Amino acid sequence: MPTYLAIDGFLAALFVVFSLGVIATRQMLGTLYLFMLNSLALTASAVLIGIALGSPHLFWVAAITFSTKVIAIPLVLRWSAGPQIYERREVEQVLTIPVAVLIAAVLALVAWIVSAPLVHAISDRPFAAINLPTGLVAIFFGAFTVAVRREAIAQLMGILIMESGAFFASISIVNDLSIITEVAAAVDLPVIALVIGLLIRNIHRVTGITRVGLLAELKEHR
Amino acid sequence: MTLAWILIVPAIATLAALASRRAAPWVTLASAVVVLALSANAALMVAGGATLHEAFGGLSLDALSAVYLLLVAFVGVTAALYSIGYLRVHDAGHEGTTPRYRAYWPLYNLFMISMLGVPLVSDLAVIWIAIELTTIFSAFLVAYENRSAALEAAWKYVALTSVGAMIALFGMLVLYYGIHHAGQPVTWPGLLAAAPSLPPALLLVCFVLWLVGFGTKAGLVPMHTWLPDAHSQAPASICALLSGVEVSGALYMLLRIYPALVRNPGIAHPGNWYLVAGLLSVAVAAFLLLQVHDFKRLFAYSTIEHMGVILAACGLGMGAHELGTVYQFFAHAFTKSFCFYAAGMATIVFGTQEIAKVRGLMSRAPVAGWALLLGGLAIAGAPPFALFISEFQILATGFATGQYVATGLLTALLVLAFIAILYQVGRIVFGEPAQAAPRMKLPASSLAAMAIAFVPMLVFGFYLPPPLQALIHQAAALLGGTP
Numbered sequence: 122m123p124t125y126l127a128i129d130g131f132l133a134a135l136f137v138v139f140s141l142g143v144i145a146t147r148q149m150l151g152t153l154y155l156f157m158l159n160s161l162a163l164t165a166s167a168v169l170i171g172i173a174l175g176s177p178h179l180f181w182v183a184a185i186t187f188s189t190k191v192i193a194i195p196l197v198l199r200w201s202a203g204p205q206i207y208e209r210r211e212v213e214q215v216l217t218i219p220v221a222v223l224i225a226a227v228l229a230l231v232a233w234i235v236s237a238p239l240v241h242a243i244s245d246r247p248f249a250a251i252n253l254p255t256g257l258v259a260i261f262f263g264a265f266t267v268a269v270r271r272e273a274i275a276q277l278m279g280i281l282i283m284e285s286g287a288f289f290a291s292i293s294i295v296n297d298l299s300i301i302t303e304v305a306a307a308v309d310l311p312v313i314a315l316v317i318g319l320l321i322r323n324i325h326r327v328t329g330i331t332r333v334g335l336l337a338e339l340k341e342h343r
Numbered sequence: 344m345t346l347a348w349i350l351i352v353p354a355i356a357t358l359a360a361l362a363s364r365r366a367a368p369w370v371t372l373a374s375a376v377v378v379l380a381l382s383a384n385a386a387l388m389v390a391g392g393a394t395l396h397e398a399f400g401g402l403s404l405d406a407l408s409a410v411y412l413l414l415v416a417f418v419g420v421t422a423a424l425y426s427i428g429y430l431r432v433h434d435a436g437h438e439g440t441t442p443r444y445r446a447y448w449p450l451y452n453l454f455m456i457s458m459l460g461v462p463l464v465s466d467l468a469v470i471w472i473a474i475e476l477t478t479i480f481s482a483f484l485v486a487y488e489n490r491s492a493a494l495e496a497a498w499k500y501v502a503l504t505s506v507g508a509m510i511a512l513f514g515m516l517v518l519y520y521g522i523h524h525a526g527q528p529v530t531w532p533g534l535l536a537a538a539p540s541l542p543p544a545l546l547l548v549c550f551v552l553w554l555v556g557f558g559t560k561a562g563l564v565p566m567h568t569w570l571p572d573a574h575s576q577a578p579a580s581i582c583a584l585l586s587g588v589e590v591s592g593a594l595y596m597l598l599r600i601y602p603a604l605v606r607n608p609g610i611a612h613p614g615n616w617y618l619v620a621g622l623l624s625v626a627v628a629a630f631l632l633l634q635v636h637d638f639k640r641l642f643a644y645s646t647i648e649h650m651g652v653i654l655a656a657c658g659l660g661m662g663a664h665e666l667g668t669v670y671q672f673f674a675h676a677f678t679k680s681f682c683f684y685a686a687g688m689a690t691i692v693f694g695t696q697e698i699a700k701v702r703g704l705m706s707r708a709p710v711a712g713w714a715l716l717l718g719g720l721a722i723a724g725a726p727p728f729a730l731f732i733s734e735f736q737i738l739a740t741g742f743a744t745g746q747y748v749a750t751g752l753l754t755a756l757l758v759l760a761f762i763a764i765l766y767q768v769g770r771i772v773f774g775e776p777a778q779a780a781p782r783m784k785l786p787a788s789s790l791a792a793m794a795i796a797f798v799p800m801l802v803f804g805f806y807l808p809p810p811l812q813a814l815i816h817q818a819a820a821l822l823g824g825t826p
Contacts, residue, residue, distance in 0.1 A: 324494045
């Protein structure tokens with residue numbers, strides 16, 4: 122078990138680094154690649170914990186994560202959002218990248234502190250001490266990405282990173298999700314990517330931009 | 344198979360609406376009527392306190408979920424009927440030819456399926472998926488206008504509520520562990536059974552994550568910013584669904600976890616969380632109602648106020664509050680949908696939603712004028728409408744149980760909201776129109792939908808049919824923690 126825990130710790134570190142990358146990278150395409158790498162770390166952690174705990178359900182989770190997040194979502198986005206997603210361009214930020222990274226570091230610390238009572242309450246799951254705080258860090262990073270990125274695709278990646286964070290935490294404690302839940306989760310994410318991708322395409326078609334942070338017509342006072 | 348058919352019928356309607364654009368509105372309406380009949384039948388079966396189980400336990404219905412199911416089904420019928428005439432006038436003769444109109448009806452049915460799934464599905468994680476799908480399927484309905492402002496509103500709606508959903512997902516998965524670890528099925532009864540033995544830290548963390556996550560979807564302050572924007576841009580029929588039942592679906596999740604919190608001996612005064620969150624929403628909404636400039640935003644802020652009232656009522660404690668909470672939840676749905684139907688008519692008449700630019704609705708279109716006035720009175724909580732009964736029940740019980748500060752504050756805020764709503768509605772309805780114009784003829788199907796929605800709004804203020812009374816009492820008992 123110590124070896125498995127050590128490897129899982131390494132995967133958790135990668136997971137956090139890739140999540141942070143989605144906040145910090147300047148390149149549009151980079152956010153997508155980092156999300157795919159982040160999903161790969163989640164897949165690997167699910168396989169590892171599945172082997173360590175002898176839980177075949179986690180192999181399903183790994184297979185679903187890989188097929189939906191690493192393969193299906195980039196393809197669905199390419200089809201739905203249109204070619205602008207693959208353009209080489211910079212992502213606009215509300216904050217400068219150093220400030221964003223600094224705030225992300227504080228968020229990571231907060232996530233670690235906040236998850237402490239939860240980790241204590243779930244002391245019978247050895248991987249929870251690694252995966253729960255890591256998952257919460259990714260959830261915070263994802264929400265922060267939505268807040269500071271002006272680009273629609275980058276914001277979508279933030280939402281998906283949050284979902285990955287929730288699952289990174291849960292694989293350490295819930296290793297027997299019902300089949301219906303797994304199938305529903307597998308269908309749910311590509312549908313979310315499809316609809317949001319189509320929405321991004323419509324925004325681009327009507328406004329000429331995908332920098333949703335610049336859309337500011339709706340105000341209480343005119 | 345009653346419960347399964349409630350989901351199958353709109354699924355068939357979705358396919359039919361995709362196949363025939365001409366028949367799509369009527370197929371959707373027929374489907375909604377069938378779903379309402381099936382839902383009423385299922386609700387009757389559980390009104391005595393029973394729980395229905397179907398599909399190997401995958402679908403279930405108790406009194407509290409039946410109340411929500413009935414509301415979704417009822418507003419689903421009136422919104423479909425309203426849409427037929429409203430979109431015809433709104434699209435000015437181009438309906439049926441635009442891609443957005445063709446997409447409207449299949450999406451409407453998918454939106455209905457996702458909302459109907461929330462009370463019907465047993466597994467808590469699948470309920471989360473159903474709630475997330477309500478956002479996804481309604482995104483393009485919010486963006487129906489396909490203008491910059493509508494797309495901005497849709498994006499804010501999707502982005503913010505999805506962030507909320509992901510936060511709630513984390514709470515859901517941790518709760519999944521807790522319930523499963525306690526040897527219970529991951530359902531509402533399983534949660535209740537597991538609640539006393541769950542570690543308080545685990546249950547409390549899950550609840551806080553739900554409060555933030557589902558609270559975003561329910562439009563609770565300070566996560567409410569998407570709600571007025573989405574309601575100012577979406578067609579009135581979609582506003583009726585969003586405000587009447589969709590946001591209530593997220594609140595339904597917070598109501599259902601409440602008895603579990605009460606049952607856990609390690610969590611002291613869980614009602615205080617509800618009370619504080621509720622009062623904050625009511626307070627902010629009441630002040631925003633005073634300064635609002637758009638009459639659809641007016642009713643959106645009123646939704647935030649009502650979500651707050653329901654939460655605060657729940658937090659006021661045990662006893663008769665549960666009845667007031669459930670009745671408020673119940674009455675809000677059809678009253679708010681009626682208000683948005685009336686607001687949609689006013690938009691057709693004036694061609695704008697800006698309060699400052701509209702006067703004399705009563706003389707331009709008397710039916711719309713009366714509807715907006717009565718809707719305003721009803722949603723503000725004036726007698727003899729249904730919301731008066733629930734608000735009176737909540738406040739009377741609050742004072743009777745000695746919770747003077749919280750109840751006094753709630754009373755003051757409700758009075759402020761009452762004044763604000765009637766002041767704004769009065770500006771629209773009365774006075775002389777800025778420009779002389781002939782009286783408007785409003786679409787018949789939309790007027791019919793308003794007439795149907797008006798009946799419960801008025802009648803349930805002084806008479807509740809015995810089966811419905813039994814259902815609401817059973818739902819209140821479930822909220823109070825009776826398994």
